[in-house]
Amino acid sequence: MLFRLQNTLTRQKEAFAPLAPGRIGMYVCGVTVYDYCHVGHARVCVVFDVVQRTLRHLGYDLTYVRNFTDVDDKIIARANANGESVESLTERFIQAFYEDMDRLDCQRPDIEPRVTTHMGEIIDMVQQIVARGHGYVVASEPVPVNDQPMATSDVYFSVESFPTYGSLSRRVQEDNADGASERVSFDGRKKDQRDFALWKAAKPGEPWWPSPWGPGRPGWHIECSAMACKHLGGAFDIHGGGKDLVFPHHENEIAQAQAATGDAFAKHWMHNGFVTIDSEKMAKSTGNFFTIRDVLARFHPQVLRYFLLTAHYTHPLNFSDKAMDEAAKRVLNVYEKLAQADELLARQPTAATGKPPAVVEVAQAELMEALCDDFNTPRALAALSEPITVLTAALAKPKAAGNMECIAHVRGFIARAADLLGVFQYPAAQLSELIVELARDSMFPPGSEGLAWVLDKMRERDTARSDKNWARSDELRAELLQGGVEVRDTREGSMWRPRLAID
RNA sequence: GGCGGCAUGGCCAAGUGGUAAGGCAGAGGACUGCAAAUCCUCCAUCCCCGGUUCGAAUCCGGGUGCCGCCUCCA
Incomplete structure (x- = not known):
């Protein structure tokens, strides 16, 4: 090419x-x-x-x-x-x-x-x-x-x-x-x-x-x-x-x-x-x-790397906490989807066989075209969006015909993109924990045990929820939010991730 | 003083002649114990003026603003 x-x-x-x-x-x-x-x-x-x-x-x-x-x-x-x-x-x-x-x-x-x-x-x-x-x-x-x-x-x-x-x-x-x-x-x-x-x-x-x-x-x-x-x-x-x-x-x-x-x-x-x-x-x-x-003490290296690729390399790139928070949010969003996909694929191994869905073929071509056009990384990153949207939809209905194959194909595409860009290649399920660990000084209450504190609170909240003690549950959610953690409830249980404040 | 770059929605950022990618934020609806997530819907005519063209964010001329190099510098 x-x-x-x-x-x-x-x-x-x-x-x-x-x-x-x-x-x-x-x-x-x-x-x-x-x-x-x-x-x-x-x-x-x-x-x-x-x-x-x-x-x-x-x-x-x-x-x-x-x-x-x-x-x-x-x-x-x-x-x-x-x-x-x-x-x-x-x-x-x-x-x-x-x-x-x-x-x-x-x-x-x-x-x-x-x-x-x-x-x-x-x-x-x-x-x-x-x-x-x-x-x-x-x-x-x-x-x-x-x-x-x-x-x-x-x-x-x-x-x-x-x-x-x-x-x-x-x-x-x-x-x-x-x-x-x-x-x-x-x-x-x-x-x-x-x-x-x-x-x-x-x-x-x-x-x-x-x-x-x-x-x-x-x-x-x-x-x-x-x-x-x-x-x-x-x-x-x-x-x-x-x-x-x-x-x-x-x-x-x-x-x-x-x-x-x-x-x-x-x-x-x-x-x-x-x-x-x-x-x-x-x-x-x-x-x-x-x-x-200094920066890696506050943000995961993947966040900095992603941020550095969000503008074309010839252009100036303005560094700020807000820009880094935005990058962090995007990186987490993507990893969250990848984590769900990986979990599903682990439970139900599915090969990406047959013809890939059209979105994947289009995105794959766009990814390479973008990189071959003077290493246009913002364009390359944008090429990931459509497949991720499709992945999200498929994750919502894994039992629908063809959806597992679709998930496998998109997951494969993201992995190939990750090889080129150097982002989104980590074991997805661990990323939010990693980010939290790196940010523990600013994220958790002084003197707390960091990750352990979060897991404790989450466990307590699970109990409250199974007792339908909504008042206590909401109280714990507020505490966690104070500690920099966002909670969300799903059918499979409660999940959490770092709270990222963006103006 | 010389040379060069940039100016796109609330913020960031692609797009280099055919009627504005993507991200983040926001609004309304569905869903939810609540809140999220998710899904649907909505949200720009591209710094200003003039020109070329059937047609310009994209080309030309003139402004304005910001930044860089000319000293060490990624």
């Missing part, structure tokens, strides 16, 4: 064609590991996780590469502030990253390169750039090594030498610098203010690596050029990351890689929009953010 993809480079939605038939190389900019990740980071990972799942489902042989930046100014500053080594700091936050992503059900990329293990490739690339006349070396202050001053240099990329510079972000640098110049200090060491560092001379107290230019470390952008080319070759299919990386990071990546290899570098550039709070970009530097673990 052909799919279409928005390409930042051409500003158009293009029919995708891999460079090599059946194979796709994809590089996505990962995180700088000096702190816990926020919801914005979660979005990139979830978005490209869906991309990954979809491409594999379509039968492509995908190589997905996502890096960790484990040397950089902020990392060094944080490590110094903590009084710990760079390695211990980065290792800690790489593990924290994995914990967060595992909870969000993001599958691991095939290759996760780190800057510190690619110094050879980085140095080679800088040498190539200089050799081809696109970089220059500027002597720096000698740096003490083993108490001996050691000569060292910076290496810069020469933007002037590279006429196609700016093709991704479409900026004319002279104009670009105009209004921004107040914020950017003039660096007299550079031949041209547009030039950027390929290699930074070591400074006292900083980690460094030996190089042809003396002790130093890589500039920010060169790592991705070098690691992408190493693992995917000089030309590959897809490069992704957040919109904020378009300029200068990705622009510089292109210039460096093309200057070094003479090859095309990435063909399709995918950029995801920001997660915002009150429409303002979520960002560490401004303090305007929630960490993933």
Whole structure:
């Protein structure tokens, strides 16, 4: 199946064609590991996780590469502030990253390169750039090594030498610098203010690596050029990351890689929009953010993942309690239906044989079309609605002819959708309990036993109801509601689920 | 100052030339010990102005508003 993809480079939605038939190389900019990740980071990972799942489902042989930046100014500053080594700091936050992503059900990329293990490739690339006349070396202050001053240099990329510079972000640098110049200090060491560092001379107290230019470390952008080319070759299919990386990071990546290899570098550039709070970009530097673990302390990971897929990946997505409550409600609604279906199917095993109902065929096609249309996840999620409505109707009359088969077919469809989207794949019957457990601090009366408290009250209420003690029953319902639990009575008995307040 | 994005019902959000998906919330009815759930019914003409077209939320021009990048940033 052909799919279409928005390409930042051409500003158009293009029919995708891999460079090599059946194979796709994809590089996505990962995180700088000096702190816990926020919801914005979660979005990139979830978005490209869906991309990954979809491409594999379509039968492509995908190589997905996502890096960790484990040397950089902020990392060094944080490590110094903590009084710990760079390695211990980065290792800690790489593990924290994995914990967060595992909870969000993001599958691991095939290759996760780190800057510190690619110094050879980085140095080679800088040498190539200089050799081809696109970089220059500027002597720096000698740096003490083993108490001996050691000569060292910076290496810069020469933007002037590279006429196609700016093709991704479409900026004319002279104009670009105009209004921004107040914020950017003039660096007299550079031949041209547009030039950027390929290699930074070591400074006292900083980690460094030996190089042809003396002790130093890589500039920010060169790592991705070098690691992408190493693992995917000089030309590959897809490069992704957040919109904020378009300029200068990705622009510089292109210039460096093309200057070094003479090859095309990435063909399709995918950029995801920001997660915002009150429409303002979520960002560490401004303090305007929630960490993933903050959010997961209050909402089930499935709720966050679902929320992150409710808008198209290129658009901004506004994070709020209300939006999360809405997502939670929808996720619970769906899981509730799935739980009923699973219970019924367990009692009365039914194979999804024969021709699927029309709704399922239509929805299946719509699901794939939506994902192949630039990974339109809101459309994909909408495709689940009609089958779920049909499922609900069938669940109400399981004995009617064909209804069990219908339930089995819809259940199978949701499971296939879950494989692609990474939501609705959990054992449905446990979900509301899981959500309650995660939310226990805010949901239950202080000092209560959480889930046990709910189950106690529910049991007491069952007794009252069987005695037709309606007054006591209603009293208990009110207590439970106070405790954040909604009760509902059915023919099969009383059920409960977390109460979600939505304005 | 340069470059770019967005503006759809109460809220969120699809839709890129043929007469507005989906979610959440709301109203009325059925059902129910009550309350839910469920079922049925109802709830928008797409920021403003002008243009192209038989026909535009969708294309063009001009506004207004919000946001982003140009410094670290997913």
